[in-house]
Amino acid sequence: MKRFLLRLFLGILMVTSSYWAGSGRALAASNSYFEMSETRSTNLIPFPKWTGMVGRHNTQKKMMPGDCGKTRFNPCEAVQWKSFLDSIKNKSLDDQLAEVNDWGNKHPYIEDQINWGIRDFWEAPHEFMEIGGDCEDYAIAKYYSMRALGMSPDKLRVMIVQDFNLGGIIHAILGVYQDGQLLILDNQIKGVIPAMKIYHYRPIFGINETAWWAYTSNNHSAD
Secondary structure (H helix, E strand, O other): OOOHHHHHHHHHHHOEEEHHHOOOOOOOOOOOOOOOEEEEEOOOOOOHHHHHHHHHHHHHHHOOHHOOEEEEEOOHHHHHHHHHHHHOOOOOOHHHHHHHHHHHOOOOOOOHHHHOOOOOOOOOOHHHHHOOOOHHHHHHHHHHHHHHOOOHHHHHHEEEEEEEOOOEEEEEEEEEOOOEEEEEOOOOOOOOHHHHHHOOOEEEEOOOOEEEEEEEEEOOOHH
């Protein structure tokens, strides 16, 4: 997916585990790469695309709704987004996750090179709602949807994974912890699915507003 993420991935490979040096084929049996160990860090300096996006979001969310459509990245869909979130705030968490996933996945997939003229740009939700985006932009928009519904960032992580169904390319998803279970919201999967039922993604790292986690699979049979 992205040159920056590939460089970061290679760095994590070198410092976290010799396990990553294997063949990288997807599991064919019942084991999931999401059976994993993690190393937590609060140092977000290595993630300028993430921290830059967080800063832009904090600015854009303060734009006046009555001025929507008059300036760039103050889309009128943001007003509809708030109404949508208000309409589901009293629903169960399962229903909220399903509806947020569906809402996000209805947006057009547009490569960063087309939108921004560069290979990798992490969009804030207002940007995504105005011009569409790629996989991490879907995950970010869903992340902030759940935050707006009151979910703690401790239960949310934008996760970067390898997709072995597509030759091991880098992909992004949203991970949500519910009752000790990790659930996945993905623009490539229609419904919300438990992570342990996904066999073709190998997690690399996850990030939220306060920390990031490097992941190492416990499934040594994978390689």
